[in-house]
Amino acid sequence: MVRDGDFVALFNSIHRVMKAEKELKARGLPILLIPAPRALQTECGLAIRYAATERVAVEDALAEGGVEPVELYVKRDEEYVRIR
Amino acid sequence: MKTIDCRNMACPLPVVTVKRALAEAAGEPLEVLLDEGAPRENVSRFATNRGFLVQERSTEQGPVLLISGNPLAAEQPTAKREGATVILIGSDRMGDGPEELGRLLLKNFIITLLDLAATPDRLLFVNSGVFLTTEGSEVLEALEKLGNRGTEVLSCGICLDYFQRKDKLRAGAVTNMFTIAESMLQAGSAVRI
Numbered sequence: 001m002v003r004d005g006d007f008v009a010l011f012n013s014i015h016r017v018m019k020a021e022k023e024l025k026a027r028g029l030p031i032l033l034i035p036a037p038r039a040l041q042t043e044c045g046l047a048i049r050y051a052a053t054e055r056v057a058v059e060d061a062l063a064e065g066g067v068e069p070v071e072l073y074v075k076r077d078e079e080y081v082r083i084r
Numbered sequence: 085m086k087t088i089d090c091r092n093m094a095c096p097l098p099v100v101t102v103k104r105a106l107a108e109a110a111g112e113p114l115e116v117l118l119d120e121g122a123p124r125e126n127v128s129r130f131a132t133n134r135g136f137l138v139q140e141r142s143t144e145q146g147p148v149l150l151i152s153g154n155p156l157a158a159e160q161p162t163a164k165r166e167g168a169t170v171i172l173i174g175s176d177r178m179g180d181g182p183e184e185l186g187r188l189l190l191k192n193f194i195i196t197l198l199d200l201a202a203t204p205d206r207l208l209f210v211n212s213g214v215f216l217t218t219e220g221s222e223v224l225e226a227l228e229k230l231g232n233r234g235t236e237v238l239s240c241g242i243c244l245d246y247f248q249r250k251d252k253l254r255a256g257a258v259t260n261m262f263t264i265a266e267s268m269l270q271a272g273s274a275v276r277i
Contacts, residue, residue, distance in 0.1 A: 001195055001198065001225070001226060001229075014185075018184065018188065032222060032225075033188065033191065033192075033222075034192070034195055035192045035195055035196050035199075038199065045192075046188075046192065
């Protein structure tokens with residue numbers, strides 16, 4: 001479900017990830033709540049996936065909503081590269 | 085040897101058609117005419133994953149796959165799967181509790197199926213479960229991927245009608261109660277969500 005070049009944001013609780021999803025959907029941003037990829041350790045097991053083209057809009061919206069991810073990854077060549 | 089024409093079919097119909105034809109062929113080789121690109125790749129991957137030998141040749145009509153071998157014969161007796169795995173999804177949420185959490189859990193269940201080594205043979209969507217196969221569902225991408233791996237996605241016609249979503253079906257096909265009942269009773273493993 002995560003294509004090369006996609007971003008994956010992790011949050012530290014189910015409530016945070018659901019709040020983030022609501023915040024992003026309210027703005028009509030094309031994101032998807034997905035099971036966190038197995039390669040990434042998370043407490044709540046969920047993540048938000050978005051395309052590189054939406055990165056600025058998504059991350060601005062999360063910052064404004066006060067739900068910034070605890071970790072942020074980009075998928076490159078089948079690997080998850082941590083960028084935050 | 086039987087030949088089937090799967091050209092001009094929308095995904096995941098080529099895989100679904102080949103899956104049925106292989107079951108009917110009962111070990112006989114099968115020749116499949118396909119469109120170039122995703123249909124050819126999906127059918128080839130599906131057959132290879134199921135243990136068939138896939139040989140490809142190009143013709144003027146497009147690529148042709150020759151699928152042969154009987155994967156059941158190669159399996160160890162202990163590894164033999166008895167019948168199909170069928171999952172009945174009878175709601176648009178998983179478990180009792182807050183609606184929001186239930187929807188999220190079901191969505192994640194479906195996406196997680198993609199990570200399993202053995203994907204289910206059939207997913208049956210009934211009652212409000214049809215909201216997952218129709219317009220606006222967030223699992224359409226996952227259902228298409230499952231379809232390309234050979235999972236049949238079927239939605240209850242009565243339910244689509246009740247919710248007035250017949251013209252909004254975006255994954256799999258419409259089915260009836262006969263097929264639903266038969267699938268459940270004939271399945272090697274039937275799971276209700």
